[in-house]
Amino acid sequence: SFRVCGEDRIGIVFYGDGASSTGAWHEGLNFAAVQRCPMILIVENNQWAFSTPTSKNTRVSSFTEKGPGYGIDAEAVDGTDVLAVFDAVRRAALQVRSGGGTHMIELNYFRRKGHAQHDPQDYVDPAVIRAWEKKDPLDLYRSKLLHNEWASEDELVAIEEETFEECRVAAEAAIAEPYPEGTEAVTGVYTDVPTPHPWTRSSSPDPTLA
Structure with missing residues (x-):
């Protein structure tokens, strides 16, 4: 939409390592590559997709290997180094703004907490978590x-x-x-103007015309 509107803007999408194993991710990546979308894809490789380790999530040694298969440039960077991440994103932004198409950056670090509050992360060796605390x-x-x-x-x-x-x-x-009214949950989600879809019948078929 930025390109169609003639705006000098780019999009940045963050996603976890587990997301790269979903069909929607591959479809989106292919679309972005073909359309040369002005976008930076940042995969947060924290080594765990919920409770699934990276070794059981993908066969590649780096998620950057998935980019070239779709014609997308990719690079990996130390996700614990703020300046390294800043520099990588800045380079990617320059490439994207110059018409280079979508660019992928893999941030390598570790998720030191559970996937959510309900996740005690007891499937991770405590010694590994302590080691990453220093980083x-x-x-x-x-x-x-x-x-x-x-x-x-x-x-x-x-x-x-x-x-x-x-x-x-x-x-x-x-x-x-105050808590919102329950009816507000669908505000902006569904239209309040019924519109017949072109692929549905507006009335039952006439059997005499079959």
Whole structure:
């Protein structure tokens, strides 16, 4: 739609490693490649598709191997390195904006929590989780900022406090909001103007005309 409207914009789609094993993913990838959509696909390879390890989710050693099969350039990057991710996305954006078509980026890191609150993640070795705690991207980036003197400890603490306060205010505002009416659940989902579909009959067939 950006291209049709003549807008200098690109789309970015995030999805997990498990999604790349679904039919819809392959259909979408083929469509994006054929149409040369101005889009960046980012696969978050956190090594687990819910409780299924990557080794049982795909035969390829890297999800970047799936891109070229559809004519899409792909690259992998350390998902725990904030600057490496930024640089990869910036390069991809330049390529996409210049008419290079869809580009894929694989972010390699680890999911240290369960798939959702109901998931205790007891299928993962606790030692592996502890090892990845040392590779937390926020902690690593914070250390890099301080080491290179790009920011001071006081500045980072101020940012953290401001962020936590902003989240607290937003959370309290959301909790205080009244629940919507049940009828609002379909607002914007279905049209309120009945329209007959061209592939359906508007009336029962006349058996005498058969």
